[in-house]
Every structure is written in C-alpha cells, then in structure tokens.
Ligand code: 4AD
C-alpha cells in the first residue's frame with residue numbers, strides 16, 4: 001500500500017477507498033464506547049487527519065491506549081466522510097502500527113501552549129508545533145517563489161563561495177576560518193600569528209555577502225542571483241539579527257538604482273502572492289493567533305505601489321514626527337528600526353523604498369551621487385520588520401571606486417580583482433540583498449528571527 005502525505009489524503013473525496021498515512025499524534029481522545037479519536041499530523045499541511053481507532057483492533061489496549069502526544073504511527077484504513085465540523089475526511093483504521101512511543105512524563109511538547117523562548121531550547125522538536133510547522137512551510141514557499149521569480153526573468157542561479165578573503169561589506173564583522181591550532185600558532189618574527197602559514201596562505205573568513213562574486217558574474221552573464229547562507233559576527237542581540245542568515249542577492253548588468261528598486265518591489269510582491277496562493281491555512285493560523293494585522297500588511301503589498309522617498313526626505317518626515325524616538329534622527333546618522341517602522345506603519349501604511357543615503361555610513365561599493373554627499377543606495381522597509389532589503393547601484397567608475405575605498409581606509413591591493421572588473425569592460429550595474437528570515441517574519445507576523453530559521457545562531461547560542 002502506497003503511503004500518502006496527510007495533505008494528499010485530506011484532499012481526497014473518494015470515500016470508501018483504503019489509504020495509508022503516517023505521522024505524529026497531536027491528540028488522543030478515548031470514548032466511553034471503547035474506541036479512540038487520534039489526530040495525526042505529518043507537517044505536510046497545517047491540518048491533522050482524524051483517525052478512528054476501534055476497540056477491536058488487536059493492539060488497541062496493548063499499544064494504542066499507550067500512544068500519547070508525540071508518538072509516531074502508521075495507519076491504514078478506510079477514507080470516510082467526517083460528520084465533524086470543519087473536517088471533511090477521516091480514516092477508520094483497519095490497522096495502526098505504533099512506530100515510536102513518546103513518554104508523556106518526559107516529552108516536552110504536551111498540549112498546553114509552550115512559549116517561543118522555551119521552544120528555542122528544544123529546537124530539535126519544535127517543528128512539531130503548529131506555529132513552527134507553519135513557519136517551515138511558509139519559508140519553503142518563499143524559497144520556491146524566489147527561484148521561480150528569478151528563473152522566469154532570465155537570472156542565472158549563482159553559488160557564491162562561503163569561504164572568502166574579502167570583506168564584502170567592509171564592516172569588519174567576519175568569522176575567521178582557520179586550521180591553525182590556537183594553542184600553538186605559528187608566529188612571525190615580531191610575535192604575531194603568522195597567517196601565511198594558515199590553510200589558505202592568508203587570513204580567510206566566512207562570507208558576509210555573495211555580492212562581490214555576483215558582480216563579477218553579472219558583468220559577464222548579465223543577470224545572476226545568489227541564494228545562500230551568510231555570516232555576521234556582529235554582537236547584536238535583537239529580534240531581527242542572526243549570526244547566520246540566508247540572503248538572496250540578485251545582481252544586474254546595465255541597470256541603475258531605479259531598475260533595482262523596480263526589481264525589489266516586483267520580487268517582494270511576487271513572494272507575497274505566492275504565499276497567499278499556496279499557504280492559506282498557515283496564514284489563517286498566523287492571522288488568528290500571532291498577528292491580527294497580518295492579512296492587511298500582506299494586502300498592502302499586493303495592492304499598492306511601494307512609496308519611494310529619499311533618505312533626506314525620510315529625515316525631514318522624522319523631524320516633523322509628533323513623537324519621541326529613542327534615537328534622534330539627524331541627517332548623517334543611519335535610520336534606526338523605530339524610524340523605519342514609523343515611516344512604514346504610520347506615515348505611509350505600506351512598504352517604503354528609501355534611496356540616496358549618505359556616503360559616510362554606507363558601503364564602499366555604492367555609486368557616488370553627483371551631490372558629493374550621497375550614494376545610490378536603497379533600503380526596502382516593510383511593516384513590523386523594517387529593513388528587509390538593502391542594495392545599491394554599484395560604483396562602476398574605477399577612479400571613483402578607488403577614491404571611495406581610500407576614504408573608507410580599505411586596502412586596494414587586496415581588492416585588486418574587484419577593481420579589475422572596472423578596468424576591463426566596466427558597465428553600470430546594480431543589485432540588492434533580501435534577508436530570507438526577515439521576509440519570513442513579514443509574511444507570518446512572527447516577531448523574532450530566531451523562530452523562523454530552523455536552528456538559529458546568535459551570540460552565545462549554537463546548540464543544535
Ligand atoms: O543591507 P545588507 O547588509 O546588504 C548587503 O549585504 C549587500 N551586500 C546586499 C547586496 O546589495 N547584494 O543586508 C541585506 C539584507 C538586509 O536588508 C536584511 O534583510 C538582511 O540582509 N540582514 C540580516 N538578516 C538577519 N540577520 C542579520 N544579521 C542581517 N543582516 C542583514
């Protein structure tokens with residue numbers, strides 16, 4: 001007998017047929033009449049399937065009545081129309097094979113609601129909860145939509161290296177990759193660690209972004225996108241920062257900032273539509289239990305053009321705001337999360353693309369504007385989350401790029417290959433990075449990035 005996913009079984013209406021499913025027990029209710037109702041869930045969809053176990057089953061007393069929440073079982077039986085409300089299909093079991101018991105005394109996911117904080121401590125089991133199961137399916141849908149979106153538009157999927165010698169953001173927040181024994185490192189004459197003796201013959205790190213590789217390829221094959229993990233050793237314990245997170249980075253040749261903003265807007269809208277179309281039950285759950293404003297936020301993305309304002313306009317709006325921010329917003333300082341959310345949620349009520357930030361606090365590779373003060377940068381801001389996308393038109397002029405790097409104190413020798421791209425057939429180009437976890441927050445209404453990645457890495461936490 002071919003086993004089916006519970007999602008497939010629930011979609012059937014050929015009552016009387018025999019089906020086999022397997023999964024984990026969500027609840028078991030025993031009726032006085034000598035039979036039991038078992039809710040079985042396999043994570044393939046939000047819903048569980050109801051199994052009716054009759055007292056006549058040979059292992060009813062010996063096994064089925066010992067099968068608590070979290071036990072696993074394989075069920076074969078007849079598909080029947082359910083008399084119960086809200087559920088149309090159930091299985092009248094002909095056999096129930098218990099695959100693994102879960103001791104109710106020690107299984108940590110008993111019926112009562114468990115806090116997200118506690119679930120992080122049992123991250124290996126938390127995907128069996130309604131919430132994390134739904135997050136997992138939405139995250140999957142976003143990943144699928146990402147490939148579909150870029151493939152439809154002629155972008156080539158590029159796998160950028162994870163180990164690199166270059167700091168793509170120039171922010172000095174990299175994890176070192178080394179085979180040097182910390183207890184016994186090779187030393188130079190003046191007593192410093194001799195990195196030339198290390199595995200790669202020079203210092204190496206985990207990448208903070210695939211952008212520089214994507215630029216090289218965009219300047220050869222026109223359009224690429226990366227989709228991979230990136231690593232940042234920034235010691236920020238906020239609800240939107242991870243030390244390891246997943247980023248999607250498209251890069252386009254022959255494109256400027258406005259093309260870039262168009263692409264980002266289309267991409268975000270495409271993903272939201274896809275999730276609305278494919279994860280209805282999950283979204284319904286989030287809207288009911290996690291964030292009441294979720295459907296409005298998602299509708300605002302589908303139905304509206306994103307607002308586009310410059311950084312200078314944003315600072316003006318913040319200056320006029322009738323409210324006290326924790327951080328003041330003065331021209332020249334970066335927008336804080338509270339500023340981003342004020343603009344999106346209170347001023348515009350829909351996503352906002354802020355462009356043309358000051359050169360001083362943005363990365364070396366962004367194209368300098370003619371005003372001498374700003375760069376062709378953009379951030380896409382969404383409700384609840386704030387910044388979800390960061391990108392820019394790239395500096396394609398060799399002399400200007402070299403000057404920016406000098407001002408930012410970067411070693412030109414080290415980036416020789418990146419400068420080569422401007423020496424040989426340079427062209428205008430632009431791209432951005434979207435943080436997958438932030439996109440999952442936005443599409444689920446969840447509050448903390450730690451709860452939307454399977455096993456979060458944050459300062460002092462890499463257990464699982
Ligand atoms: O704005 P960021 O730092 O931009 C870049 O890395 C560029 N190289 C992208 C590019 O132009 N190709 O990061 C891009 C996005 C942010 O908008 C945010 O969504 C996410 O990545 N992000 C993080 N997500 C979780 N944890 C962190 N520590 C993050 N840092 C950035």
Ligand code: MG
Pocket residue numbers: 379387389390
């Ligand atoms: Mg950014």
